[in-house]
Amino acid sequence: MSTVSPIIEKKEDFAAQINRVKKQKRMTGLLKGILFLLPSIILFGVFVFYPLFRTMYLSFFLTDAKGATTVFVGLENYVYMFSDPIFLKSIKNTFLFVIYTVPATVIISLFLAVISNEKLKGIGLFRTIFTSTMGISVAAASVFWLYLFNPTMGLLNQILEVFGAESIGWLTNPKWAMIAIAITTIWMNIGFTFLILLGGLQSIDTSLYESAEIEGSGYFYKLRRITVPMLSPTLFFVITVSIINSFQTFGQIDILTQGGPANETNLIVYSIYREAFVNYQFGSASAQAIVLFILILLMTALQFKLGERRVHYQ
Amino acid sequence: MSRVELADITKSYDKQKDVLNGIDVSIEEGEFFVLVGPSGSGKSTLLRMIAGLEEITGGILKINDKVVNHLPPKDRDLSMVFQNYALYPHLTVEQNILFGLKAKKVDKQEQQRRLKEAAEMLGLSELLKRKPRELSGGQRQRVALGRSVVSHAPLCLMDEPLSNLDAKLRANMRVQIRRLQKRLGLTMIYVTHDQVEAMTMGDRIMVLNDGKIQQVGKPITLYNEPENLFVASFIGSPKMNLGNAVLSDDLTQLIIENQLIINVDPMMVRDLPKDRNLVVGIRAEHLFSGMEKDEHISYLEAVNVEQLGNETSIAFDVGDELWTAKWPGQWNIHYGQMIPVQIMPKYLLFFDGDTGKLLKSAELGKKQEVVAV
Numbered sequence: 295m296s297t298v299s300p301i302i303e304k305k306e307d308f309a310a311q312i313n314r315v316k317k318q319k320r321m322t323g324l325l326k327g328i329l330f331l332l333p334s335i336i337l338f339g340v341f342v343f344y345p346l347f348r349t350m351y352l353s354f355f356l357t358d359a360k361g362a363t364t365v366f367v368g369l370e371n372y373v374y375m376f377s378d379p380i381f382l383k384s385i386k387n388t389f390l391f392v393i394y395t396v397p398a399t400v401i402i403s404l405f406l407a408v409i410s411n412e413k414l415k416g417i418g419l420f421r422t423i424f425t426s427t428m429g430i431s432v433a434a435a436s437v438f439w440l441y442l443f444n445p446t447m448g449l450l451n452q453i454l455e456v457f458g459a460e461s462i463g464w465l466t467n468p469k470w471a472m473i474a475i476a477i478t479t480i481w482m483n484i485g486f487t488f489l490i491l492l493g494g495l496q497s498i499d500t501s502l503y504e505s506a507e508i509e510g511s512g513y514f515y516k517l518r519r520i521t522v523p524m525l526s527p528t529l530f531f532v533i534t535v536s537i538i539n540s541f542q543t544f545g546q547i548d549i550l551t552q553g554g555p556a557n558e559t560n561l562i563v564y565s566i567y568r569e570a571f572v573n574y575q576f577g578s579a580s581a582q583a584i585v586l587f588i589l590i591l592l593m594t595a596l597q598f599k600l601g602e603r604r605v606h607y608q
Numbered sequence: 609m610s611r612v613e614l615a616d617i618t619k620s621y622d623k624q625k626d627v628l629n630g631i632d633v634s635i636e637e638g639e640f641f642v643l644v645g646p647s648g649s650g651k652s653t654l655l656r657m658i659a660g661l662e663e664i665t666g667g668i669l670k671i672n673d674k675v676v677n678h679l680p681p682k683d684r685d686l687s688m689v690f691q692n693y694a695l696y697p698h699l700t701v702e703q704n705i706l707f708g709l710k711a712k713k714v715d716k717q718e719q720q721r722r723l724k725e726a727a728e729m730l731g732l733s734e735l736l737k738r739k740p741r742e743l744s745g746g747q748r749q750r751v752a753l754g755r756s757v758v759s760h761a762p763l764c765l766m767d768e769p770l771s772n773l774d775a776k777l778r779a780n781m782r783v784q785i786r787r788l789q790k791r792l793g794l795t796m797i798y799v800t801h802d803q804v805e806a807m808t809m810g811d812r813i814m815v816l817n818d819g820k821i822q823q824v825g826k827p828i829t830l831y832n833e834p835e836n837l838f839v840a841s842f843i844g845s846p847k848m849n850l851g852n853a854v855l856s857d858d859l860t861q862l863i864i865e866n867q868l869i870i871n872v873d874p875m876m877v878r879d880l881p882k883d884r885n886l887v888v889g890i891r892a893e894h895l896f897s898g899m900e901k902d903e904h905i906s907y908l909e910a911v912n913v914e915q916l917g918n919e920t921s922i923a924f925d926v927g928d929e930l931w932t933a934k935w936p937g938q939w940n941i942h943y944g945q946m947i948p949v950q951i952m953p954k955y956l957l958f959f960d961g962d963t964g965k966l967l968k969s970a971e972l973g974k975k976q977e978v979v980a981v
């Protein structure tokens with residue numbers, strides 16, 4: 295030690311000191327960051343992550359009526375589920391439902407958004423009307439449609455009668471029940487989808503359209519070559535959210551059909567609900583919930599994979 | 609080539625105060641016409657009205673002797689370059705340039721021919737497959753020009769196309785645009801708020817302020833004989849030195865800002881009205897150094913000195929005004945120093961202090977024009 299000159303020793307001292315301060319800074323930075331995230335970490339933890347892991351845990355057990363675990367059965371819940379024709383049907387129904395609702399919702403909302411993006415007097419009124427379904431709760435909307443679908447005094451059948459057509463058992467006819475639910479859902483989702491798409495349209499720079507106009511482009515050329523590509527990030531978002539929403543549909547089914555007739559409108563979430571709160575089979579209900587979770591996860595991942603190539607972020 | 613005529617054009621929004629008022633001007637074929645004015649003067653609105661993007665409230669707009677007030681933009685046979693370039697971010701440079709031709713269903717081979725021609729002219733050949741976000745500001749600007757070139761429209765409108773570029777690139781693009789216009793023989797209407805751009809590029813300039821024409825003329829005319837105080841202070845950098853002035857009763861002395869006393873020849877000022885407030889103006893390059901001279905010398909306090917290398921710009925306090933002198937070469941002057949300045953009456957411009965109108969332009973300023981030729 296005595297051979298080391300005091301100057302070199304000092305240098306090492308400084309280096310150590312600087313390192314210590316750097317470390318300290320990094321630690322306080324991390325702590326601060328976590329502190330800011332804490333509210334959402336707690337909320338997510340309590341309402342999302344804990345239930346998720348709890349559901350996973352439950353799906354390996356049989357339970358009593360209160361939901362307490364009784365027997366560990368491993369993967370038996372899953373095996374049983376995939377041999378259960380009612381659950382398989384609910385999966386098929388769910389995919390059908392997505393195909394019925396998502397494209398229609400997006401196309402109708404896009405149409406409404408494009409026409410209400412024009413600069414006209416009183417356009418605000420129409421925008422408000424088109425958005426208004428967002429402010430109606432699922433329960434209220436369902437009851438409202440329940441009256442419209444009523445086989446004898448419902449407005450829809452009365453209109454059909456005027457045209458001399460036979461009345462339809464909207465919610466009782468197995469052929470029509472799913473379509474009736476789809477119509478209700480489309481109507482309810484239009485508000486939100488419309489609002490997001492309109493916002494997307496309004497963020498497109500008007501000079502792009504002006505420039506195209508001067509160069510001699512027609513209305514549909516502009517729609518196809520400017521509006522749709524420029525709107526693609528918004529469309530992608532809307533499609534993803536709509537698909538997830540369709541997968542999770544519950545309220546309107548519970549109120550309008552309770553999954554009937556003959557399980558025609560029994561979607562996965564409704565099937566989970568019945569398994570858990572009607573049959574008190576919390577174990578197999580949990581297993582179904584996990585399957586739904588994985589399904590949505592896969593669908594969304596697939597969309598990102600496919601969509602990325604077609605989406606133009608600025 | 610197109611000839612554009614504007615007859616008593618007005619614009620107002622919702623029947624409120626006029627944004628533009630009584631615009632009367634005709635733009636000749638093949639002319640580089642610059643619209644210049646401070647922000648809010650209505651120059652962009654006027655350009656957009658010519659393009660057809662903005663409705664014309666009153667007056668008649670003619671292109672090639674045809675009234676076009678009612679025509680949509682695409683039928684006016686013109687091209688336009690926007691301030692933000694209006695490039696489509698999802699399309700490549702090539703697709704951007706061909707966008708309009710495809711919309712008009714121009715023959716495929718013709719499209720490629722025009723694309724090649726424009727790309728070579730603007731040095732874009734290497735960049736055709738890129739997206740706009742992969743380009744620098746100057747390259748984007750050239751793509752925007754390319755779109756206008758391939759349209760083969762005889763009239764080109766530009767709305768502050770250089771304002772997003774840095775100073776060096778701007779000087780370069782000024783030359784390029786000017787050359788392009790001459791080469792293609794375009795009639796150009798060019799909007800800018802930058803008077804340097806206006807002076808350097810325009811065959812003729814129209815100065816707008818508050819929606820009214822202040823003056824239309826050649827750059828040199830605007831510089832030497834500004835019709836009013838607004839043009840005098842707007843055109844030229846640094847701006848013209850202005851000051852309130854009073855003539856003595858015997859017409860031999862001119863008192864500027866109650867501070868400078870200048871001996872004048874009574875013959876020179878005899879035509880000026882006696883009962884009006886006067887404002888005199890003098891260009892920065894006409895405030896000569898008074899060292900080793902003895903005629904018309906005033907001593908002024910230097911309040912700021914800017915060394916530009918080839919010249920020195922010195923600021924003086926004259927009453928409430930700040931005057932600037934530009935002296936060629938490098939001068940070692942300190943803050944607060946009293947400097948002899950030669951103010952020759954023959955370089956003075958006289959304005960009416962109330963109406964702002966020019967009463968008498970400088971006697972010598974005009975001669976310079978002759979010298980330059």
